Amino acid sequence: MPKQILKFPKDFLWGSSVSSYQVEGGNVICDWSEKFPAKTACNYYLNYEHFFDLAKELNQNVHRFSLSWARIQPAEGKFDRKAIEHYRKMLLALKERDIKSMVTIWHWTLPLWMSEKGGWENSKFADYFQQYTKFVVEELDDLVDFWMTTNEPMIYTSLSYILGKFPPQKNNLFLAPKVINNFVKTHKKAYECIHDINKNAKVGVAQNLSFGEPFNNKSILNRSVAKTFNFFRNSLFLELTKNHQDFLGINYYFHDRIKITPFSFPFAKIKNDDKEVSDLNWEIYPKGIYHVLNNLKKYNLPIYITENGLADEKDQKREKFIKQHLRYIHKAIKNGADVRGYMHWSLIDNFEWRDGYGPRFGLVEMNYKDMSTKIRPSALEYAKICKTGVLEN
Numbered sequence: 001m002p003k004q005i006l007k008f009p010k011d012f013l014w015g016s017s018v019s020s021y022q023v024e025g026g027n028v029i030c031d032w033s034e035k036f037p038a039k040t041a042c043n044y045y046l047n048y049e050h051f052f053d054l055a056k057e058l059n060q061n062v063h064r065f066s067l068s069w070a071r072i073q074p075a076e077g078k079f080d081r082k083a084i085e086h087y088r089k090m091l092l093a094l095k096e097r098d099i100k101s102m103v104t105i106w107h108w109t110l111p112l113w114m115s116e117k118g119g120w121e122n123s124k125f126a127d128y129f130q131q132y133t134k135f136v137v138e139e140l141d142d143l144v145d146f147w148m149t150t151n152e153p154m155i156y157t158s159l160s161y162i163l164g165k166f167p168p169q170k171n172n173l174f175l176a177p178k179v180i181n182n183f184v185k186t187h188k189k190a191y192e193c194i195h196d197i198n199k200n201a202k203v204g205v206a207q208n209l210s211f212g213e214p215f216n217n218k219s220i221l222n223r224s225v226a227k228t229f230n231f232f233r234n235s236l237f238l239e240l241t242k243n244h245q246d247f248l249g250i251n252y253y254f255h256d257r258i259k260i261t262p263f264s265f266p267f268a269k270i271k272n273d274d275k276e277v278s279d280l281n282w283e284i285y286p287k288g289i290y291h292v293l294n295n296l297k298k299y300n301l302p303i304y305i306t307e308n309g310l311a312d313e314k315d316q317k318r319e320k321f322i323k324q325h326l327r328y329i330h331k332a333i334k335n336g337a338d339v340r341g342y343m344h345w346s347l348i349d350n351f352e353w354r355d356g357y358g359p360r361f362g363l364v365e366m367n368y369k370d371m372s373t374k375i376r377p378s379a380l381e382y383a384k385i386c387k388t389g390v391l392e393n
Ligand code: IFM
Pocket: 019, 022, 152, 251, 307, 345, 352, 353
């Protein structure tokens, strides 16, 4: 394609995302910590001013981070004032730097007491979550620009209850409907609770959406299996919660080509082209974000890309990755998708769950030995776009 100058809307938000367990450190005790301890992680809990300075230096005007339920409510009925005051300080530090805040109330880790009660399988989960939400929103709302109740409900359900990879490590497909139903109930209840406290609050969920397409477009069977895949993977949660979202938070990483063979039917095999991949072997498919965004136009809601990124230790692919995704986001905007912001995953290298500290997702490199940080060259390129709102591609 010839070189183009693409201008993003005037008030477009530019930034990056992190989550508490992946960056904070401080040996927090939760359902992950015994088997998969993050230890000191990036020491972000104590060193947040340094990371916010880096975000500012990189011209970012929005920062997405999450609260640690385990720190804020270490025991049932017990809220820790020190922890909540700490998060107030963080929010004030963002305000001082003129960086908007997007706060995820729950990003994948549970306090031990909640997981001992069965976590997301507990039929009263939404009530427990509402108590926690009420507390944090009453304490922090005056400083928060956007709330997100939860992160990637469908991915969590699949990794924790179907594939058995994340705590509580269950392999039971039959538990999935119960967990998804609890996510829907929990989100709706939290949404209402936030709006009872502040009727003008902006509330969403970070949803990980994939662009799923049939491997063989000519086959009716393949097309209908791909449609079913898309329904469960991308639409189900959205459809069930669409009246309880003020904006759509979209995490985009994946493109799936759905292939069926006589041996795989009725289940589809996911087959990718894998032409270009990240360090985690995830296919890089920027065009998919365009299709994902186009499919969201029907909801008539503002859209924020709340995650998009890749593991790329040598920083050889990140600049191109960002620019190509932005190009397709721009195209989707031109085509009517109301996209209002982009948050790269991630500001800094961090604890990539079961993959530990190997994968490097950061715009900023983290040296875990001496805890020093180094801005990667791609981050400087992204910073130019953040500053001007213009992509020269
Ligand atoms: O690191 C995760 C994040 O916690 C949720 N979304 C995907 C990221 C990359 O795997």
